[in-house]
Amino acid sequence: xxxxxxxxxxxxxxxxxxxxxxxxxxxxxxxxxxxxxxxxxxxxxxxxxxxxxxxxxxxxxxxxxxxxxxxxxxxxxxxxxxxxxxxxxxxxxxxxxxxxxxxxxxxxxxxxxxxxxxxxxxxxxxxxxxxxxxxxxxxxxxxxxxxxxxxxxxxxxxxxxxxxxxxxxxxxxxxxxxxxxxxxxxxxxxxxxxxxxxxxxxxxxxxxxxxxxxxxxxxxxxxxxxxxxxxxxxxxxxxxxxxxxxxxxxxxxxxxxxxxxxxxxxxxxxxxxxxxxxxxxxxxxxxxxxxxxxxxxxxxxxxxxxxxxxxxxxxxxxxxxxxxxxxxxxxxxxxxxxxxxxxxxxxxxxxxxxxxxxxxxxxxxxxxxxxxxxxxxxxxxxxxxxxxxxxxxxxxxxxxxxxxxxxxxxxxxxxxxxxxxxxxxxxxxxx
Amino acid sequence: xxxxxxxxxxxxxxxxxxxxxxxxxxxxxxxxxxxxxxxxxxxxxxxxxxxxxxxxxxxxxxxxxxxxxxxxxxxxxxxxxxxxxxxxxxxxxxxxxxxxxxxxxxxxxxxxxxxxxxxxxxxxxxxxxxxxxxxxxxxxxxxxxxxxxxxxxxxxxxxxxxxxxxxxxxxxxxxxxxxxxxxxx
Numbered sequence: 001x002x003x004x005x006x007x008x009x010x011x012x013x014x015x016x017x018x019x020x021x022x023x024x025x026x027x028x029x030x031x032x033x034x035x036x037x038x039x040x041x042x043x044x045x046x047x048x049x050x051x052x053x054x055x056x057x058x059x060x061x062x063x064x065x066x067x068x069x070x071x072x073x074x075x076x077x078x079x080x081x082x083x084x085x086x087x088x089x090x091x092x093x094x095x096x097x098x099x100x101x102x103x104x105x106x107x108x109x110x111x112x113x114x115x116x117x118x119x120x121x122x123x124x125x126x127x128x129x130x131x132x133x134x135x136x137x138x139x140x141x142x143x144x145x146x147x148x149x150x151x152x153x154x155x156x157x158x159x160x161x162x163x164x165x166x167x168x169x170x171x172x173x174x175x176x177x178x179x180x181x182x183x184x185x186x187x188x189x190x191x192x193x194x195x196x197x198x199x200x201x202x203x204x205x206x207x208x209x210x211x212x213x214x215x216x217x218x219x220x221x222x223x224x225x226x227x228x229x230x231x232x233x234x235x236x237x238x239x240x241x242x243x244x245x246x247x248x249x250x251x252x253x254x255x256x257x258x259x260x261x262x263x264x265x266x267x268x269x270x271x272x273x274x275x276x277x278x279x280x281x282x283x284x285x286x287x288x289x290x291x292x293x294x295x296x297x298x299x300x301x302x303x304x305x306x307x308x309x310x311x312x313x314x315x316x317x318x319x320x321x322x323x324x325x326x327x328x329x330x331x332x333x334x335x336x337x338x339x340x341x342x343x344x345x346x347x348x349x350x351x352x353x354x355x356x357x358x359x360x361x362x363x364x365x366x367x368x369x370x371x372x373x374x375x376x377x378x379x380x381x382x383x384x385x386x387x388x389x390x391x392x393x394x395x396x397x398x399x400x401x402x403x404x405x406x407x408x409x410x411x412x413x414x415x416x417x418x419x420x421x422x423x424x425x426x427x428x429x430x431x
Numbered sequence: 432x433x434x435x436x437x438x439x440x441x442x443x444x445x446x447x448x449x450x451x452x453x454x455x456x457x458x459x460x461x462x463x464x465x466x467x468x469x470x471x472x473x474x475x476x477x478x479x480x481x482x483x484x485x486x487x488x489x490x491x492x493x494x495x496x497x498x499x500x501x502x503x504x505x506x507x508x509x510x511x512x513x514x515x516x517x518x519x520x521x522x523x524x525x526x527x528x529x530x531x532x533x534x535x536x537x538x539x540x541x542x543x544x545x546x547x548x549x550x551x552x553x554x555x556x557x558x559x560x561x562x563x564x565x566x567x568x569x570x571x572x573x574x575x576x577x578x579x580x581x582x583x584x585x586x587x588x589x590x591x592x593x594x595x596x597x598x599x600x601x602x603x604x605x606x607x608x609x610x611x612x613x614x615x616x
Contacts, residue, residue, distance in 0.1 A: 024596045041462045041519065048463070049607045050616070069459065076459030129517035129541055145519030145545035146462075151606050155616060159606075161596065193446055194511035198540050227514060227539055282446070372455045372516070396450045396515060398478050 002257025004165040005234055006200035009140040009254055013123045021261075023162050027140075029061070030122040032152045035108050036066040038127035038145075040083040045150035056091055057156035063095040063117055064088060065108040070099055070367040074375035106335035106366030109133035109221065109305035113213065114337050119243065120235035121252030125149075125158055130305055130393065132223040136216035137243065138235030138253060143224065163229045164263035165200040165256075166191075170207030172270040177428045179315060180211055180218035181307065181391065181411040183268070185276045188226055189286025190266065197227030199263055202256065207270040208233060213242045214311035221306040222393050225283040275414050275427055277389070280406040281397045289414050289426045299388040300325065300419040301380050301400070302412055303332025303364070304371040307391025310341045312412040317352045319416035319430045320359040326422035330380035331356050332364040339366050361419075373401040382407070389418045432602045436532045436553065436573040438504025440565050440582075441493055442486040443479065447508055448515035449542065451478040453524040455516075462523060471520060472499030472527030485567040494528060501528045505571045508535035509562045512554075513542025522551040532573055534580060534591065536560050547597045550605025555580075556592040564589070 003011070007019060014025040034042050047054050056062055064084055069077035081099050088096035097105045097115075105111035109130055112118055120138040125131065127149040134141035144158065152158050168187055188195075201223040208219065216233050223231025235243075235253045243251060275289040302308065302316050313333070333339040342353040356363060362380075370380035371392040381401035382388050388400060388407045395407035410418070413427035420430070457474045461467040476484065476493040485491025493501050506512075506525065512535035513521060522545050525533070532553040533546070546554040555573065561580070565571070569584040578591040594601055603609035610616045 037458050038517070038519070044463045074459060080459065127517060129515065131517075143517040143541055145517055145522075145541060145549065147519060147549040147606060148544060151548070151610070155610070157615075193514055194537060194539070197511065197537060224541075227511060229540055372450075375456060375459070394450075394515065396448050397480065398454055399450050403478060 001261065002259035004200065004202060004256045004260040005138065005254045006140060006165055006202065006230060006232055007162060009121060009123065010160065010162055012121070013140065019162050021162050021164050024159050025162060026157050026159055027123050029125050029152050029156050029158055030119065031061050031063060031117050031124040032149065033063045033065065033108055033112060033124065033126035033131065034149055035064065035068055035128060036080045036084055037068045038149060039064055040080045041146040042127055042149040042153060043083060043087050045146055046153045049150060050154050054154065056153055059091060059093055062093055062153065063112070064093060065097050065105055065111050066099050067107050068368045069374050071365050071379065072375040072377050077375055104336060107305045107308065107368055110309055110334040110338065113217065114335060116246030116248050119248055119251045120239060121254055125152055129224045130221050132228065132231045133217050133221040133305055135220040135223065135230050135232040136213060137239055138233060140230055140232070142230045161198065163198055163200045165202050166196055167202045167204055167262045167265045169205035169265070169267045170270050171205045171267065172207055173210050174207055174270050177275055177413060177431055178270060178273055179411040179413060180215040182273060182276050184219050184222040185278050185286055185409065186268070186273055187266070188222065188278065188284040189276065191226055192284045193225060193282060194227045196223065198229055201226065201228040201231045203231065203233045209236055212311055213238065214309040217309065218306050222283065225393060275411060277414065277424065278395055278409040280395055280408065283394060283409060289410065289424060292424050293426055295424040296387060297327055297389055297418060297422060297424065298386045299327060299382065300329040300415050301370060301388055301390040301392065302415055303330065303334065303369055304392040305334055306393045307412060308332050308334035308338065310338050310345065312391060313342055313352050314345065316412040316416040317347055317355040319413060319427060320419070321347055321350065321355045323359055323420045325360045325419040327419065329361040329419040330364060330370070331361045332369045332380060333366050336366045370400050373399060389415050389424060391415050432575065432604065434574060434576045436505065436575070438531060438571060439502060440505050440507050440567060440569045440571045441501070441503035442507045442562050442565055442567045444483050444486060444562065445509035446511045446514055447479065449513060449518050449521040450515055452476055452513065452521040453518065454478045458518060458520055462520070468527060469499040471524040475501070475524040475528040486562060487566055491567055499527060504529055504531045505573070506530055506533040507562050507565045508533060509560055510536045512538045514539035517541045519545040519549055522546040522549060526551040534561055547600050548606035550608070553601055558590060558592060561589055
């Protein structure tokens with residue numbers, strides 16, 4: 001019987017030839033990632049449970065990116081970064097990317113790719129639900145809590161139930177007005193926020209393989225929004241080129257067998273899809289941009305692991321160039337590398353950063369920033385009854401700050417077009 | 432693990448997400464400092480819209496005033512309980528508030544794992560939705576040896592799904608105790 005890509009990677013990691021759906025198996029973890037919100041409690045549990053004997057199972061496989069609450073005066077938040085710094089020093093954790101140094105990166109899921117931790121065929125576990133992002137590299141990647149994180153830190157192991165897989169195939173090449181965000185919001189509308197609970201979401205088809213790595217990461221990033229255990233895209237030449245550029249030569253490419261068993265299969269013709277939004281207050285509350293066009297907004301936000309990568313900003317800049325924004329528009333490059341690239345990349349000879357500045361956007365420093373609200377002084381945080389359109393991944397009540405605010409999730413193209421008009425706007429009006 | 436879990440029910444709807452269970456702005460408190468960690472109990476379920484807090488009528492606060500312990504020990508939810516972020520602060524906050532068990536039709540994976548592996552509370556699944564059959568304040572008794580839930584207030588009994596693969600971890604009180612018991616660590 002055939003196996004899916006997820007089953008093959010899990011079997012390899014467990015050292016088993018055959019595994020069956022629903023079976024609990026112990027995986028050997030290749031990389032453990034944590035950050036400033038979950039890192040301190042992971043460290044606390046690890047110290048408490050292992051006591052005097054506490055030892056990191058393999059310190060080269062532990063990666064720590066402070067990224068959530070960085071540019072804030074909140075003393076509790078700053079204390080969390082202090083705990084990480086102290087821990088890294090005491091335990092010689094080389095893969096710690098400290099705030100206030102040249103090593104600081106920003107949003108973990110984007111930094112993992114940039115720093116070469118995403119390796120096809122590997123198992124990567126992070127104490128963050130959007131860790132599924134790394135599945136864009138043909139690897140098994142999923143999020144866990146603090147206790148599981150602490151357990152892995154001491155043992156390098158985690159138990160997982162082998163998931164059923166769902167397959168989402170996008171055929172055709174994406175038209176200029178369509179992005180990976182539209183594809184994943186379309187899926188969410190179709191299967192809802194628990195449509196993939198405990199399952200693997202596998203993305204396939206010419207539409208998916210025509211995407212660059214940034215866009216593939218936007219797709220896998222939001223697998224968790226459907227409850228998925230992981231999102232995964234088999235590695236191809238685009239993936240190989242990317243990982244080789246990071247100096248990675250030791251990787252293994254897995255593909256699903258033709259006779260693999262799936263829980264369900266969904267097929268989409270991308271030429272028939274439209275730009276969409278998720279309306280307040282759930283990522284599955286899908287509507288077409290055309291249907292909600294004209295909705296009055298108070299803020300626009302372009303940033304986060306799912307919407308603050310270089311390709312997201314290229315798309316936004318393509319629309320914003322030569323235009324002025326009508327409402328406050330916040331630009332938050334996910335990582336310091338993305339921030340650097342904004343100054344280097346140009347459209348018609350103008351750098352992306354200048355395009356944003358000239359159009360009246362506010363530029364923030366690389367971090368998670370207002371994607372998850374954060375302390376009161378967080379850049380771009382929603383206040384009072386703000387109506388926000390955002391490239392982020394969640395729009396639950398209070399997610400971006402104020403519990404009274406409303407958040408629409410959309411592609412960078414749609415957010416940029418909406419920023420110019422101050423109301424939700426179909427990007428096709430500007431393309 | 433106690434076989435009998437008793438307490439008052441607090442009833443919630445579907446898709447209760449971790450931002451509702453413990454809003455992100457509160458994730459900065461220490462989980463190990465006894466005094467500071469009480470804040471998690473105090474803010475537990477604080478972002479559930481008030482009209483949906485304590486069904487069927489809503490309008491019931493899970494935590495009253497300055498307390499950090501709730502009078503409700505059993506949460507009755509619907510489908511996809513605990514969806515959203517991976518924050519383990521969510522089951523921790525509920526445990527801090529005195530919750531012993533959650534009964535829901537289904538859970539988001541990470542919340543379920545965190546509840547079991549951290550030994551915070553027992554997440555039980557039901558074959559049918561109970562959040563429209565139980566009212567907030569009803570006296571509930573759960574028997575884990577038979578997987579029956581009895582609503583003492585209405586005198587009705589319902590079946591729970593058995594804990595399956597995770598039973599040994601729940602019995603051990605979490606993943607570390609399970610691993611010690613099995614000489615893994």
